[in-house]
Amino acid sequence: MHWLVVLLIAAAFVLGKNMSQLPNEPSKITPLAIHMTLGIITLLAVVVRLIARFRLPQPAHATTGNAFLDRLGKLVHYALYALVLLMAVSGISLSMQSGLMTIVFGGSGAPLPADFFDFTARLLHGFAAPSLLLLVGLHIAAALYHQFILKDNLLARMWHAK
Numbered sequence: 001m002h003w004l005v006v007l008l009i010a011a012a013f014v015l016g017k018n019m020s021q022l023p024n025e026p027s028k029i030t031p032l033a034i035h036m037t038l039g040i041i042t043l044l045a046v047v048v049r050l051i052a053r054f055r056l057p058q059p060a061h062a063t064t065g066n067a068f069l070d071r072l073g074k075l076v077h078y079a080l081y082a083l084v085l086l087m088a089v090s091g092i093s094l095s096m097q098s099g100l101m102t103i104v105f106g107g108s109g110a111p112l113p114a115d116f117f118d119f120t121a122r123l124l125h126g127f128a129a130p131s132l133l134l135l136v137g138l139h140i141a142a143a144l145y146h147q148f149i150l151k152d153n154l155l156a157r158m159w160h161a162k
């Protein structure tokens, strides 16, 4: 589930960034449809992952031997979930506020809104994106710290048990 969510977020992120540079013309409907579908699947995958996390037995938290870093590690994991949920929910709100759902998925034929920034949810979506990027960077740095500095082979437990 972790690696599936990584792929989905990376794809939604790259597509979202590229797509936001395009003018709001009919040719943007297909990239919007792909981005929105990926975003909604990401939301479903994260919810399934959260349910699995609460229901299934969990391995012990990986420790660094430093109480502050351990607490920061837990906080970053919760913040990652919160930001991904915020990205998806703000994207869905933006689509509902701007009538995108019917344009993109309902084939209403209406023109795209002149500027997505006319809607407050767009500001939230745009703010959450770099915050998520920053936290993902911190998360990767921490994983590399475990793997190569602490040498506790943390990455090995992120796959199927033998």
Ligand code: HEM
Binding pocket: 009, 012, 013, 014, 015, 016, 017, 019, 020, 021, 022, 035, 036, 037, 038, 039, 040, 042, 043, 084, 087, 088, 089, 090, 091, 092, 094, 095, 100, 116, 125, 126, 127, 129
């Ligand atoms: C975790 C899931 C998602 C990620 C990582 C993501 C990422 C992004 C990024 C990086 C941007 C460009 C932001 C900017 O340049 O300021 C963007 C724009 C956008 N996203 Fe998402 N998004 C997600 C989910 C969704 C969902 C679920 C929807 C709608 C159902 C959606 C609809 C949009 C729209 C309409 C834009 C604006 C495009 C524009 O300004 O031209 N996103 N997204």
